[in-house]
Amino acid sequence: MATWMKRLSDHYERMRRRHPDEDLMILFDIDGTILDTRYMIHHALQSYDRAHGTEWFRDLAVEGITVNESQVVSLLESMAIGGALRDEVLAWYAGHCWTTEAILRSHRPFAGVMEVIRWFQIQPRTHVGLNTGRPESIRRETLRSLNNIGREYKVSFRSEHLFMNRRGWGEGVVEEKVEGIRRFRAEGFRVIAFVDNEPENLQAVSEMDGRDEILLLHAHTLFRSKRGHLPARSVAGRDYDITELVPERALPRHVQFVWHGVNDEANLRQFLASNVEWAECDVRLDPDGEGVVLRHDSFEETPPDPDEALLGLGTILESLRGTDKSLKLDLKEDGSLLDRVAGILRAHGVPEGRLWFNGMVEVLREEGFRKLAKAFPGAVVQCPVDFLVPLILGAPTKALAVLDVLHGWGINRFSINWKAPDKQEILDKLERWGYELNIYNVPDLEAFLKAALLLPRSVTSDFNFPKWHYYGRGPGLRQRHFEYTIIRAPEGPAL
Numbered sequence: 001m002a003t004w005m006k007r008l009s010d011h012y013e014r015m016r017r018r019h020p021d022e023d024l025m026i027l028f029d030i031d032g033t034i035l036d037t038r039y040m041i042h043h044a045l046q047s048y049d050r051a052h053g054t055e056w057f058r059d060l061a062v063e064g065i066t067v068n069e070s071q072v073v074s075l076l077e078s079m080a081i082g083g084a085l086r087d088e089v090l091a092w093y094a095g096h097c098w099t100t101e102a103i104l105r106s107h108r109p110f111a112g113v114m115e116v117i118r119w120f121q122i123q124p125r126t127h128v129g130l131n132t133g134r135p136e137s138i139r140r141e142t143l144r145s146l147n148n149i150g151r152e153y154k155v156s157f158r159s160e161h162l163f164m165n166r167r168g169w170g171e172g173v174v175e176e177k178v179e180g181i182r183r184f185r186a187e188g189f190r191v192i193a194f195v196d197n198e199p200e201n202l203q204a205v206s207e208m209d210g211r212d213e214i215l216l217l218h219a220h221t222l223f224r225s226k227r228g229h230l231p232a233r234s235v236a237g238r239d240y241d242i243t244e245l246v247p248e249r250a251l252p253r254h255v256q257f258v259w260h261g262v263n264d265e266a267n268l269r270q271f272l273a274s275n276v277e278w279a280e281c282d283v284r285l286d287p288d289g290e291g292v293v294l295r296h297d298s299f300e301e302t303p304p305d306p307d308e309a310l311l312g313l314g315t316i317l318e319s320l321r322g323t324d325k326s327l328k329l330d331l332k333e334d335g336s337l338l339d340r341v342a343g344i345l346r347a348h349g350v351p352e353g354r355l356w357f358n359g360m361v362e363v364l365r366e367e368g369f370r371k372l373a374k375a376f377p378g379a380v381v382q383c384p385v386d387f388l389v390p391l392i393l394g395a396p397t398k399a400l401a402v403l404d405v406l407h408g409w410g411i412n413r414f415s416i417n418w419k420a421p422d423k424q425e426i427l428d429k430l431e432r433w434g435y436e437l438n439i440y441n442v443p444d445l446e447a448f449l450k451a452a453l454l455l456p457r458s459v460t461s462d463f464n465f466p467k468w469h470y471y472g473r474g475p476g477l478r479q480r481h482f483e484y485t486i487i488r489a490p491e492g493p494a495l
Helices: 004-018 038-052 072-078 083-096 100-106 113-121 136-153 173-186 199-208 265-272 313-320 336-347 361-375 386-394 396-408 423-433 445-453
Strands: 024-028 126-135 162-165 190-196 215-219 235-237 256-259 278-285 292-294 326-331 355-358 380-384 413-417 436-442 458-461
Touching (some): 004 024, 004 190, 024 113, 024 173, 038 072, 100 136, 113 126, 113 136, 136 423, 173 190, 173 199, 190 199, 278 336, 326 336, 413 423
Parallel strands (some): 024 126, 126 162, 436 458
16 A cells, blocks of 8 residues: 555655646645654643753653643643642743744654645645644744754745644634635645644544645644544644655656666666666775776775685676766776776766766875876866864864865766765755765765765665665675565466
8 A cells, every 4th residue: 555655656656747837835734743742741741840940851751752732631631740739830831832942943854744845836837834833923933943954955945835824823724724825825725735743633624625636635744633534535644754755757857867786797687677876886906916806895995805806897888878868977996097097987978977086085185086186177087075074163264274285186066975963054065065966875875865865966875775786785894795685476377
């Protein structure tokens, strides 16, 4: 059975084909749908302890909260907090859970939801709207909080795409949700999906949607109304799984994707059969110092195995001849390796536009990078700059000076590890400075899609994505590769 994110993906594609020239909108509720309100409850109750010098909620964990923001009385009763103390805590909670400070400090999104929103926001003529029961009086705080949260995902929310309750706290929420749909329709948007955690809101929208074109998605988190109110055509789910939402064919076309570690026959076959344009190979001299072979580890670090079959650079160039594939070479050594590689590439007539070189600054150094840039002026010349991340974040002027020096050597793209902190800020700065960025060491399909949604110039991964039928083996670090298990289908009756 298709998951709710797969249903949303299919529905979006269907509606896009049906209405190619219209502005489509996907609507999200906020609390309990985008934001995990348990954090707000936790923050407010612990602030009570801090203000009163008590320890009633010292051991309360977010995971232990099983009610939504309107059912805190049930939580207190489950903790044996009753009578006058309960009333005092509830009064404190009501007065502090929606303050500006609480909104900015305690709001946390559900895992994956910001990536889902980001994906829709980068689609053509597609908009994400917010349809919330929050009152108009906290519009400014709501937008400020959501945009603070969304910044690291490149997600932004606009006031004109936010419909709020005009009646006040908790008043007429169901009716206002319906009015939100009508408002966005009146403004020219075709609303095609609505995500909410409250069944009664989805039921009300179902009753007003005479076209039956709004996909109703129930965020099965914490909710107040009964599940019996869910319309029959709604789809429920809990996980915002980006790998179920984004198909390979919908990847951003202007981002280059690189299959890392194409150092052996098995990986080469996988790559050639894929839709990925760039293969990355690790190149170094063979143990005799004569031929150029594909191998991640040095022969000193990992001695050759007697059964190891080394591929030569010429072999992969012959395999790529006549295809639409391109080649990225990670140069593991300096010195004569560069001259040997250049000679082989020229002998095979590889167009410069299909070449990309990567090397560590401490390996190739200025001389090596200048040599590559001069020999192949139309190629990408790249180096990792993870050593600069602290400066990019903390002393950007000094970081820019270093990048300018490296650019002067002929380097025209920089690379950072997926594990680097604050990737969005790094990407923003490099784009503002006029430099292209590659993200490498992307470990799996979920991380790959998250990286792609940031829209760097390129993303490098091992493509170990069984969900997409890609079984990348990795580069062979210390002679180890990814392995996959085949689960045989049960035999059916003989025909």
